[in-house]
Amino acid sequence: MILAELSGTLAGRLFSKEKNPNKREGCVRIWPMSLPFLSGFLGCYGKVSMIWGSVRQLGPKRIRLISSFFTTVLLFVPAVSFYFEDFSLSALLLCGLLLYVAIRELDPVYSSYMESGTESSESFSMPIMKPIQHVLSERKSRKIALFLLINAGYMVVEFVSSFMSNSLGLISDACHMLFDCAALPIGVYALYISRLPANSQFNYGRGRFDILSGYVNAVFLVLVGALIVLESFERILDPQEISTNSLLTVSIGGVVVNVVGLIFFHEEHHHAHGGSCSHSHSHPDSHPHDHHHQHSYDHGNHVEHHEFINVCDGCHDSCSSHEHHHSNQHHSNNYHGEDHKKHEFHGHHDHDHNQAPHDCAHHHDPQDHGRKHDHVHSLDNHDCVHHHDHHDRGHKLAHGHNHDLHDFAHHHDHHHYHHDQGLHLHSHYSEPKGHLPQKHKHGHIDHNMEGIFLHVLADTMGSVGVVVSTLLIKYEGWLVADPACSIFISVLIISSVIPLLRNSAEILLQRVPRAQEQGLKKAISEITNMKGVCRVQNLHVWCFTDSDIIGTVHLHITAETDKAAMESRVSLVLHDAGIKDLTLQVERVVQ
Amino acid sequence: MKSLLFMISLNLACSTVEFAIGLFTGRIGLVSDAFHLALGSGLLTFSLFAMAASQRKPDHVYTYGFQRLNVLSAFTNATVFLLFMSFSLTVEALHAFIEDESEHKHYLVVSAVTNLMVNLNGVWFFRNYARINLVYKKAEDMNYHSICLHVVADSIRCVGLIWTFWLLSLGVNNAEALCMGLVSCSVFMLVMPVFKASGGVLLQMAPPNIPSSALTKYWEQISCLKDVTQVSEARFWEVVPGHVVGSLLLEGKQGMDDGAIVEYVHGLYGDLGINDFTVQTDYI
Numbered sequence: 001m002i003l004a005e006l007s008g009t010l011a012g013r014l015f016s017k018e019k020n021p022n023k024r025e026g027c028v029r030i031w032p033m034s035l036p037f038l039s040g041f042l043g044c045y046g047k048v049s050m051i052w053g054s055v056r057q058l059g060p061k062r063i064r065l066i067s068s069f070f071t072t073v074l075l076f077v078p079a080v081s082f083y084f085e086d087f088s089l090s091a092l093l094l095c096g097l098l099l100y101v102a103i104r105e106l107d108p109v110y111s112s113y114m115e116s117g118t119e120s121s122e123s124f125s126m127p128i129m130k131p132i133q134h135v136l137s138e139r140k141s142r143k144i145a146l147f148l149l150i151n152a153g154y155m156v157v158e159f160v161s162s163f164m165s166n167s168l169g170l171i172s173d174a175c176h177m178l179f180d181c182a183a184l185p186i187g188v189y190a191l192y193i194s195r196l197p198a199n200s201q202f203n204y205g206r207g208r209f210d211i212l213s214g215y216v217n218a219v220f221l222v223l224v225g226a227l228i229v230l231e232s233f234e235r236i237l238d239p240q241e242i243s244t245n246s247l248l249t250v251s252i253g254g255v256v257v258n259v260v261g262l263i264f265f266h267e268e269h270h271h272a273h274g275g276s277c278s279h280s281h282s283h284p285d286s287h288p289h290d291h292h293h294q295h296s297y298d299h300g301n302h303v304e305h306h307e308f309i310n311v312c313d314g315c316h317d318s319c320s321s322h323e324h325h326h327s328n329q330h331h332s333n334n335y336h337g338e339d340h341k342k343h344e345f346h347g348h349h350d351h352d353h354n355q356a357p358h359d360c361a362h363h364h365d366p367q368d369h370g371r372k373h374d375h376v377h378s379l380d381n382h383d384c385v386h387h388h389d390h391h392d393r394g395h396k397l398a399h400g401h402n403h404d405l406h407d408f409a410h411h412h413d414h415h416h417y418h419h420d421q422g423l424h425l426h427s428h429y430s431e432p433k434g435h436l437p438q439k440h441k442h443g444h445i446d447h448n449m450e451g452i453f454l455h456v457l458a459d460t461m462g463s464v465g466v467v468v469s470t471l472l473i474k475y476e477g478w479l480v481a482d483p484a485c486s487i488f489i490s491v492l493i494i495s496s497v498i499p500l501l502r503n504s505a506e507i508l509l510q511r512v513p514r515a516q517e518q519g520l521k522k523a524i525s526e527i528t529n530m531k532g533v534c535r536v537q538n539l540h541v542w543c544f545t546d547s548d549i550i551g552t553v554h555l556h557i558t559a560e561t562d563k564a565a566m567e568s569r570v571s572l573v574l575h576d577a578g579i580k581d582l583t584l585q586v587e588r589v590v591q
Numbered sequence: 592m593k594s595l596l597f598m599i600s601l602n603l604a605c606s607t608v609e610f611a612i613g614l615f616t617g618r619i620g621l622v623s624d625a626f627h628l629a630l631g632s633g634l635l636t637f638s639l640f641a642m643a644a645s646q647r648k649p650d651h652v653y654t655y656g657f658q659r660l661n662v663l664s665a666f667t668n669a670t671v672f673l674l675f676m677s678f679s680l681t682v683e684a685l686h687a688f689i690e691d692e693s694e695h696k697h698y699l700v701v702s703a704v705t706n707l708m709v710n711l712n713g714v715w716f717f718r719n720y721a722r723i724n725l726v727y728k729k730a731e732d733m734n735y736h737s738i739c740l741h742v743v744a745d746s747i748r749c750v751g752l753i754w755t756f757w758l759l760s761l762g763v764n765n766a767e768a769l770c771m772g773l774v775s776c777s778v779f780m781l782v783m784p785v786f787k788a789s790g791g792v793l794l795q796m797a798p799p800n801i802p803s804s805a806l807t808k809y810w811e812q813i814s815c816l817k818d819v820t821q822v823s824e825a826r827f828w829e830v831v832p833g834h835v836v837g838s839l840l841l842e843g844k845q846g847m848d849d850g851a852i853v854e855y856v857h858g859l860y861g862d863l864g865i866n867d868f869t870v871q872t873d874y875i
Contacts, residue, residue, distance in 0.1 A: 200803050201796055203826035208794040216670050223630075223675055230626040234619055508793050509659045510830065512652045521651075538869070540654040540836075544795065552838050552869040563849070564874055583824070583838040583869045588850060 134192050147264045148184045154257045155181060158250065186213065187452035194448075194545070207545035211504050214447025218501040221454060225490035225497070232483035232490075248474070251466040258460035265453050447504050447546065454500065458493045465489040510542040513549060516578045523577035527570050532561035534589055541579060551579035556589045563588070594716040595639050595738065601709050602632040609702055624702050631745060634671055638664045638738050645730065658730040658831040662792045665737035669786035672744055677775040680748070684771035703752040710746035714739065724784050726800075730831035733792075737785050744778045788832075795828040798835045801863055809859050813839075816855070818847035820875060827865065836867040845874050 190213040198205040465485040472481035507513075512520060520541060528536055534556040541551040551574060557566055567586050574582050606628035613621030641664035649656035714721060717739035725736050751774035758766030791799065797806075806825065814822045824840040837860055841852065849872040856870050 202794070203797055203828060204795050206794070212790065212793055216674070219667060219670055220674055223671060226630060226633075227679075230623070230630070233626070234623050237614075237619060237622065505663060508663055509653065509657070510655045512654065517652065538867075542654070552836075554869065567871075567873075583840065583871045585853065585869045585871055586849075587853065 134195070143264060144184065144188060147261050148181060148188075150260065151184070151257060152181050154253070158254075184452060184455075187217075187448050190448050204544050204548075204550070207548065208508075210448040210545060211507050214451040214500060215504040215508060217451030217455065218497045218504060221451075221458060221497045222494055222501065224458075225494040228490040229487050232486040235483040235486075236480060248467065248470050251463050251470060254463040255460065255467060258456060258463055261456045262460060265449075265456065447500065447507075450500050454493075454497055457496065461489045461492060507543045507546070510540075512541045513543045513578075516541065516549060519577045520579075523573050526573055527555075530566075530569065532557050532566055533570075534558060544581075548581060549579050550581040552583045552585075554585045554587065556587050559588050559590055561588075592639070592642055594713075595635065595642065598709070598713045598716065598742075599632050599635050599639060601712070602628055602635065605705060605709060606632065618698060620699050621702060624699060628706065631741070634668060635738065635741065638668060638734055638741075640664075642731065642734055645734075655830045655834075655836075658834070659792075661730040661734040662789050662831055665733040665785055666789035666793055668737035668741050669782050669789060672741065672782045673779060673786055676744060676748070677779040680771045680775035680778070684768040684775070697756065700753065700756050703749045703756075707746055707749035707753070710742045710749060713742035714746065717742065723781060727788065727832035729833055733785070733789055733832065737789070740782055740785060744781060747777060747781075748774050750774075792829050792832065797827050798829045800832075801827070801835065801865075805863060809863075812859065813841070813856060816852060819843045819852065830867075834867065835863075835865045837865045838869040839871070841870060841872045842875055843872060847872070847874065 190209050193209045194205070194207045196206050465488070469481040469485040472478050472485075524536055524539065527533060537554040537556060539551070539553045541549065544550050553574070555566070555570060557563070563586050567584060570586075571582055571584055574584070606625045609621050609628065610625035613619065613625060641660040645657045645660045647657045717735055720732070720736045720739040721743065722736075725732065727733050727736070751770045755767045755770040758770065763769075788799075797803065806827065810822055810825055813819060819841055821842040822839065823842070824838065826839075827835060827837040829835050839856065841849075841856075843849070843852070853870050853872065857868055860868050
């Protein structure tokens, strides 16, 4: 966005100065120059397991020296070429490629990561092919890749037409899309990375990359928003000339593409609930395998949900939260483009706690209060009913679905022991009595996808804002509309990002997951009251990813108790509280 | 901590003064510079908050305490600098290059010089941490290191600005693009190690200072104990640099003396410095 703003200002200034011959070159220069840095950052984010056999013999330190030398040298090449008015595009692209390679080599973490436990491959293209193969093998990620292609295609179209017409608005919109195209592959790659198995360096696996990339995205968006606010202030103080000729058509085109993107993610999200009643989804296949992937993509747009997820927290015992949810929903639904207005309740995915037979567990549908274990999603006016059965502790799954439209096996196998990016984590409880579906783990946001979604959302809002301000400027002549709209939109963006920021920060800080807090307290008190237990010590519960909850605890028991039985009882209780990965140390103490 | 507070207030004071002057004289460059300063001090405030908050005792939700805030703030500082400063400086360089005219007006030299003074002051406060690669012994080390690098990067940027003005006055045409490009590259390479180290801790990587050969050796030692059939799920990670947590799963035959074995295992890993250890013993 800052690139867009800056290029907007610069192109505007170019216009005003009437430096006609320079314009073409100016526009041409933006794109290739940003490409090296784009690729550099992609390289940094993407952990490529590439080993150059011959280069490796030199030793890592030497490689670093050489690559840093290359970096500095290569920076001077474009600098030198700047002195000549007509420089070659190809030289810059080459420079960009070499910079990318150099930065990758520069990175000891990645080099050591390469050495430890990943398959070595001599070919250069392997590390690019493997994730691509992985991406293509799953239907959902194929869709994301498709959207990325659409976006990139439209961006190229915009760049070309902007060069031909030298329009300010087109350039800035094209830069918008560039940013979008940058965020998407990063997210997809992070998804790929988090699937890789655990090794000696990453003992729990690489699931944390997701959270970290979500956090970085959130920080980035906050900063971009702040910067835009600042630039808007500057603009207010020093108003700039804005040409609105082709801006309207372009920004409307941009809005269309972005809304397509939102629909894509929204679709995914709908699939998760199996009820895309209003969309005509022609996806009849069932995925026995791809659940985790689906889920990771599905909950891209949980930003607003998060808000009421936290509200939900307190709704265990009161049904009055009904109002909460609806009001929250509507509020958050404003963020969505026009299309989403109909999906009023689409915010609520099963993120309600159903502790006891509360009717308010399903805040979705006022008419249809599902009972204990049913989460009823009513999307639009349909009752696409999902019945998730949460009974099966043994298999950690078994969610029955009655989907009329789809026969996805999505929600089965929700819980993969390790890499469940999963958003719907219905934690299984073996109900102590009868069929009470127990806690729902909510707050499962796939941080990575949410970060990406927020990027797309921010872009959409930016385009919408541009349209609005263009109209205002054109028909009312209020030049102040442009910065005012920017400020308003960036405030919206920042406020939508803050939940993601907070949630990912909490996970990174090893906090007990909010969803499990209450259940955990009860479990601990239950354990402490058990016969034979002296003390529970050193209890540490934390999230590895949104869905993996890990706990360690030391249990002190009296000398007479049967260790094995006590151990199994305690681990049962803790498993039911949601801790899937438990290490329990039992010690006998003499009283 | 007091030094950080002093620095932040100094930054904010400079920024407000610049903002006021910019408004009165109508010079937008000063206003935008003031905003950038304010943004920087916002980031420093976050680090200050992390420093203060990390002293709190662990409670029932933050079971490992708040020390990790230091790591998080170091990571945020590093990300912001890596992602943001290098990138935006590059964009500014591009901007200046394309326009064939420097965006920074000449009156900005004064602000650059004052900024430089403030930052050098900050570097002096944190001079112990003014290195690129640092061994982190405690949690606060990371935070202080990142703050120091923040200030160093800012001063490099000011030096770059001053150099730009000087070169421009000498008549070198694309001085700004060159200098800003250099500054962004150097800032990038400066901050990379902190970024990776803090990122590694946050990603639950195995502690880098404990060689994996030692861990393998201990694994084998434990497997060889009497009645132990299998050792699995040995996982180690760092809460903060210096505080390593580990867990292990042991399976053994009935009749295994688990009290003694647990003590032995604790002793083994305690030698490595891993005091927070949990061993689960199961009978097959």
